[in-house]
Amino acid sequence: MKKITLTLCPMKRIIIALLLILANLKSFAWGEWGHQHINKAAVFALPLAMRVFFYNHADYLVIESVGPDLRKYMMNDKVEFARHFVNLEDYNYTSAADMPVTLKDATARYGDSVLNKSGILPWYIEIMMDKLTTAMKQGRTAELLFIAADLGHYIADAHMPLHTSSNHDGQLTDQRGIHAFWESQLPELFGAQYNLHTANARYIKDIHQEVWNIIEHSHSLAAALLSADKQLKQSFKSSMYITDASGKMIKNKFGHLQYRGRTSKYTFRILACQANRRAARSDSDALRLVDRRSLFDHFRRKSFIRDL
Numbered sequence: 001m002k003k004i005t006l007t008l009c010p011m012k013r014i015i016i017a018l019l020l021i022l023a024n025l026k027s028f029a030w031g032e033w034g035h036q037h038i039n040k041a042a043v044f045a046l047p048l049a050m051r052v053f054f055y056n057h058a059d060y061l062v063i064e065s066v067g068p069d070l071r072k073y074m075m076n077d078k079v080e081f082a083r084h085f086v087n088l089e090d091y092n093y094t095s096a097a098d099m100p101v102t103l104k105d106a107t108a109r110y111g112d113s114v115l116n117k118s119g120i121l122p123w124y125i126e127i128m129m130d131k132l133t134t135a136m137k138q139g140r141t142a143e144l145l146f147i148a149a150d151l152g153h154y155i156a157d158a159h160m161p162l163h164t165s166s167n168h169d170g171q172l173t174d175q176r177g178i179h180a181f182w183e184s185q186l187p188e189l190f191g192a193q194y195n196l197h198t199a200n201a202r203y204i205k206d207i208h209q210e211v212w213n214i215i216e217h218s219h220s221l222a223a224a225l226l227s228a229d230k231q232l233k234q235s236f237k238s239s240m241y242i243t244d245a246s247g248k249m250i251k252n253k254f255g256h257l258q259y260r261g262r263t264s265k266y267t268f269r270i271l272a273c274q275a276n277r278r279a280a281r282s283d284s285d286a287l288r289l290v291d292r293r294s295l296f297d298h299f300r301r302k303s304f305i306r307d308l
């Protein structure tokens with residue numbers, strides 16, 4: 001079975017995996033809005049011979065794009081949890097070459113408890129790739145669609161910087177809430193304004209290396225992302241999240257924090273505009289990360305986004 005990747009614009013690769021697909025959207029992963037758009041974008045990036053089949057099942061792939069998160073949060077599936085992230089710091093990561101090749105190798109080296117706590121995302125992506133290949137070879141349509149939808153989710157997660165860091169919700173730097181703000185609220189607020197551009201799929205020969213390249217690149221952006229968030233919050237006076245009577249932030253069914261209503265949306269827009277203006281005047285990587293053109297340059301083609 002041929003393995004194909006999508007090469008999207010100037011961004012980092014995001015999703016892919018519909019059929020041994022790996023796409024190259026840019027590098028952020030996502031709440032419901034993001035996962036659904038990413039899976040759909042991957043369908044349209046496929047070569048024609050594959051696209052027809054997946055297009056006919058696009059609704060399923062879009063709806064099921066959040067299936068792994070639902071299993072994690074709504075069904076409280078303990079096994080599911082570690083599949084969505086990898087805290088590279090916990091593994092003292094220096095290079096992919098020094099990491100275990102397979103999940104079995106990783107289990108032998110670290111043990112289950114470490115893996116459950118620090119994540120297995122890169123190894124699990126490869127497991128799903130193998131399963132997808134097998135399902136396709138055997139023509140098991142329902143199974144391959146299920147796997148493809150899941151795989152799109154995990155590959156998207158691999159492109160989210162905070163899914164590769166032990167400081168995944170800013171908890172180590174007094175920035176709790178950054179995770180949901182970054183992967184859910186920003187796309188929900190601004191996604192309709194961005195164009196989603198997909199280029200043609202390309203074949204990836206070395207899936208293992210590609211997966212680790214994605215993880216490493218995502219991780220390299222985490223510090224800049226946290227820095228950008230800190231600068232934003234310095235100019236944000238009131239709490240942006242809904243809290244209960246005890247002051248604890250409330251989460252939705254996906255485990256995401258809930259931002260306040262229209263007032264906060266309006267405030268977010270102002271902050272984003274301010275950040276854009278600052279980014280235009282600065283070469284700072286941190287500020288560039290909050291520039292919406294950088295953030296969402298995979299949502300570029302307006303006509304495409306309207307069709308989603």
Ligand SMILES: [Zn+2]
Nearest residue numbers: 068069084157
């Ligand atoms: Zn996830």
